[in-house]
Amino acid sequence: MSVHPTQTEPPSAPVGVERVAETVLPTKYGVFRMLGYRDSGGTEHVALVRGDDGGGAPLVRVHSECLTGDAFGSWRCDCGEQLDAALAAISVEERGVVVYVRGHEGRGIGLLAKLKAYALQDQGVDTVDANTELGLPVDARRYDQAAGILRDLGIGAIRLLSGNPAKEEALEALGIAVVERRGLGVSERTENARYLRTKRARMRHDPGGPDVWTSLLDGVVPELPEDDLVRRYGYLAAASGPIVVGHARQSLDGFVAPRSHSPALPQEPSDEGHVQRLRALVDAVLVGVSTVLAEDDPLLVDEVPGDTPVRVVLDATGMLPPDSRVLTDDAAPTLWLVAQDVDVPSTLAASVEVVRLPAGALDPTNVLDLLRQRDLDRVLVEGGGATVSGFLEAGLLHRLYCTTVPVLIGDGIPGLRFSGAHAPVQIRTAPVRRFVLGHDTCSEFDFTVSQ
CATH class of the missing domain: 3.40.430.10 (Dihydrofolate Reductase, subunit A)
Structure with a gap:
């Protein structure tokens, strides 16, 4: 049975954003402009911007905060690898934006609730049922802060780096035209295979698409990681x-x-x-x-x-x-x-x-x-x-x-x-x-x- 992500009851007014700071961030994927935002609820977000605003719809990754995947390199999910792949793709094209949305930990349920859901998953419950057993929504995220950041950057049309159609639909409803959406094709691991299967089977995520890593992951030197x-x-x-x-x-x-x-x-x-x-x-x-x-x-x-x-x-x-x-x-x-x-x-x-x-x-x-x-x-x-x-x-x-x-x-x-x-x-x-x-x-x- 497919479960469409549900959200908590939205606030009466959309979340607005204010640009607070701008600096430069050198990374292993090149130098990005880094812009800091605060939304009307007090949550802080950032945008990493590469290149100018010309040349049509840019590559955009709207990335939900994931401490375990982004900072600790967790293999229970693919979040950190998705972020790396998005930065790499933008670096190659020399133009694009990563909107890093804080407050989205665990699809919006929060860090400690996510850890409780992990504990249920350790007992064999999938990622969807773990949230519902805790009395929490499957997906509590909203994207008006991301849409506001994109509008502040003068971006109204994007090529979205995501395998999640719900994200595309949410941004479209907020007035951001998604002219293309494509997955990033990071490799599936033993540790996250069940998690990814659940996203595909129960949350409408794309069924993998072409595996761009096929030519990489088997080779003449099996011990090469x-x-x-x-x-x-x-x-x-x-x-x-x-x-x-x-x-x-x-x-x-x-x-x-x-x-x-x-x-x-x-x-x-x-x-x-x-x-x-x-x-x-x-x-x-x-x-x-x-x-x-x-x-x-x-x-x-x-x-x-x-x-x-x-x-x-x-x-x-x-x-x-x-x-x-x-x-x-x-x-x-x-x-x-x-x-x-x-x-x-x-x-x-x-x-x-x-x-x-x-x-x-x-x-x-x-x-x-x-x-x-x-x-x-x-x-x-x-x-x-x-x-x-x-x-x-x-x-x-x-x-x-x-x-x-x-x-x-x-x-x-x-x-x-x-x-x-x-x-x-x-x-x-x-x-x-x-x-x-x-x-x-x-x-x-x-x-x-x-x-």
Whole structure:
């Protein structure tokens, strides 16, 4: 039997809000404006705002306070992970709002009542019946304070990050147009599986939808915790708009290979499927022809779950050999980008499309425009050094994974290179996360965050 959330008797007048303070909050997901509000009942709320007010309806998460999930990392619910996923999605899009509504603990019944409900759940009662056995409503939340905050921010239409249709209906009734609603796809855990099933079966929550973490949670290294995978790649799995990710692997002194190309950098067999995970989460993987000539990698996804993306080779002069594996392996489509006057073989596999561009038009901006016209919005620029450097130089990378191998070459094929800084203030920087891949060290730069 489906139970529609009920509310306590509403007060005679809607709850109004007053903006009290504004500051800046740097977070692991970037820098947000943080605005503090007080409602007419005395409860304090905050809004985290990223980006400007242009460009249509922003991503919005109206997040109910949950001390156990948000602060303590509880796995009895998915609240903390939903909040993290919302901040990550807004960070990727570089525009959006999280309205953090206090007074919503335990769907509005309060912290201590929630703990009493937990105790009943420990005895086998589900989350709906636990509330009703305590004589409390299934859902006592109201959203007029959230609607008031959005109106204060000049927002009348939103793309709501929620799997709860009741939240959408409440905001719509309060005059906030919900032009889209989508879930955040956080992974289900053993500890919260029953709780999530109850929300779906008895509170009309969406039945999961596409699991954006599928490509993350099984891998070649079973001992790698799921949390690490989501932390490393979750933003890419949840990305809703265009995103360009760069990947470079180079020696400690900045070379991708010796001058002879052989031997190349030693491969690290314990890299936890890092590059293949990136491939599995994008629409297109792009390389320069020099990388194909050096490695003849077919750019497949065959060691982790997920599909091989469209393969894109930048080859202005047509140097790619006809027997290259990206041309002969039909596991995925290949776009071979060449200049207009370049001769290519007349007979190619059906999976290969030759795309001719005007001379000088194979620059990063034009290439991305071409891919987006084909609905290839999520792009991994995998190599080599010159190709990744071109996208970095053009300011088109949202993130960059730079993996350093503990060897010194002294001289060789350069890795990342771009126009140098003339003063310390011009040095390129961004928030960085680091993780170990076997013997290699990977530094992830987040260029979506203003410095």
